[in-house]
Amino acid sequence: MFLVAGVVLLGTTYALFNQQLSGSSLEISFSNSTDGEDQPPPQEDAPPGNQIVTGEGQVLTDEAATDWLEGQEQRLRDSAVTSLIAQGGIALLLVGGAAAGFGWLVAGRVLAPLHRVTETARRIAAAPAADRGLHERIALIGPDDEVKELADTFDTMVARLDRSFDGQRRFVANASHELRTPLTLSRGLVELAMHRRSASDDVKRLGEDLLEINTGHERLISGLLMLAKAENEVVERFPVDLADVVDHVIAQTAEEAQQCEVDVQDEAEEAVTDGDALLLERLVHNLVENGIRHNDPEGGWVHVKSRTDPSAGVVELEFSNTGPVVPPYEVNALFEPFRRLGTDRLATAKGAGLGLSIVRAIARAHTGDATARPRDDGGLVVTVTLPTSSQTSPPARS
Numbered sequence: 001m002f003l004v005a006g007v008v009l010l011g012t013t014y015a016l017f018n019q020q021l022s023g024s025s026l027e028i029s030f031s032n033s034t035d036g037e038d039q040p041p042p043q044e045d046a047p048p049g050n051q052i053v054t055g056e057g058q059v060l061t062d063e064a065a066t067d068w069l070e071g072q073e074q075r076l077r078d079s080a081v082t083s084l085i086a087q088g089g090i091a092l093l094l095v096g097g098a099a100a101g102f103g104w105l106v107a108g109r110v111l112a113p114l115h116r117v118t119e120t121a122r123r124i125a126a127a128p129a130a131d132r133g134l135h136e137r138i139a140l141i142g143p144d145d146e147v148k149e150l151a152d153t154f155d156t157m158v159a160r161l162d163r164s165f166d167g168q169r170r171f172v173a174n175a176s177h178e179l180r181t182p183l184t185l186s187r188g189l190v191e192l193a194m195h196r197r198s199a200s201d202d203v204k205r206l207g208e209d210l211l212e213i214n215t216g217h218e219r220l221i222s223g224l225l226m227l228a229k230a231e232n233e234v235v236e237r238f239p240v241d242l243a244d245v246v247d248h249v250i251a252q253t254a255e256e257a258q259q260c261e262v263d264v265q266d267e268a269e270e271a272v273t274d275g276d277a278l279l280l281e282r283l284v285h286n287l288v289e290n291g292i293r294h295n296d297p298e299g300g301w302v303h304v305k306s307r308t309d310p311s312a313g314v315v316e317l318e319f320s321n322t323g324p325v326v327p328p329y330e331v332n333a334l335f336e337p338f339r340r341l342g343t344d345r346l347a348t349a350k351g352a353g354l355g356l357s358i359v360r361a362i363a364r365a366h367t368g369d370a371t372a373r374p375r376d377d378g379g380l381v382v383t384v385t386l387p388t389s390s391q392t393s394p395p396a397r398s
Helices: 003-032 064-123 146-194 199-228 242-252 254-259 277-293 344-350 355-365
Strands: 050-053 058-060 236-242 263-268 272-275 301-309 314-321 369-375 380-387
Touching: 003 064, 003 301, 050 242, 050 344, 058 199, 064 146, 064 254, 146 199, 146 236, 199 263, 199 272, 236 242, 242 254, 242 263, 242 314, 254 277, 254 301, 263 277, 272 380, 277 301, 277 314, 355 380
Parallel strands: 263 301
Antiparallel strands: 050 058, 236 272, 301 314, 314 380, 369 380
């Protein structure tokens, strides 16, 4: 806008200047004209009328004097116009550059707090979990203007969200702890009633059903506790080779895989990451257990791979299994708590619906992520990505 206004001003000045020169030209032509009758009488030492002596001493008369005068006038005009346009343009560019630089400095100084607000909001939005970056604050220091008011309002909003998420996690953890006591007590009472000598067969069958229901509730509470723990970022991290974890979990679940007639295979290559070994073991255990329990009834397979991608700086765990066909639009919903595929899983009660939720929570607590995609022939392929270990020498595999 400054440059446009400067160009308009320069053009207006040029038009007025050119108009003034044209008026002066008429006056000069009139004062040197020989047609007038009111010419002043020539003085004694002055040259005769219509006669001009140039700076070089050349004497011009009549038409030659008029032509020379018009030439001088044209050169004067060209010189003035050139000076106005050239020097005025250079001055405009210099002043415009200085104004742009000064405006850039002022605008940068004014917008710096807004950039800080934007960067903080972007970091919170880019957190792997919705509540992972809510501890950040802008804490803007400066005059009490509109920008500081915006930053303070943003901090207040984030603080309230942080308290809300934190209170929700504490409620889940406390409620789960409180529910463990009555479940343990009810299990003891049922077992006591079943093992009495006078217990009838009906009482024993009822006791077995109650124990099975109690076991499902215990799994649910354990899953809630694990989910509440996994949603907190892991602070203390140690090198963990995921290949060792895979081998250990497969050995633990071998009996259940044999009962379900599921073949569990692994291609566990060295994949070292930093994290909590117990949480990472729970992640692998949930995925292997999920692949075994939700497989084909006639028997199927579970395939586990672990590898390191040095170019991307990550380690990957890939779990694939046979099973029922999963619609692509239901894959993301399986990572939500208490979400299962179809009503058959609700009837069979093979799990509490927290397995994949815990997997994703643990992965994000280790600054990683977990994704899934359906297999064409049925089943899922779940991929867990975690950062590689920051230590130069990985631990030796057992």
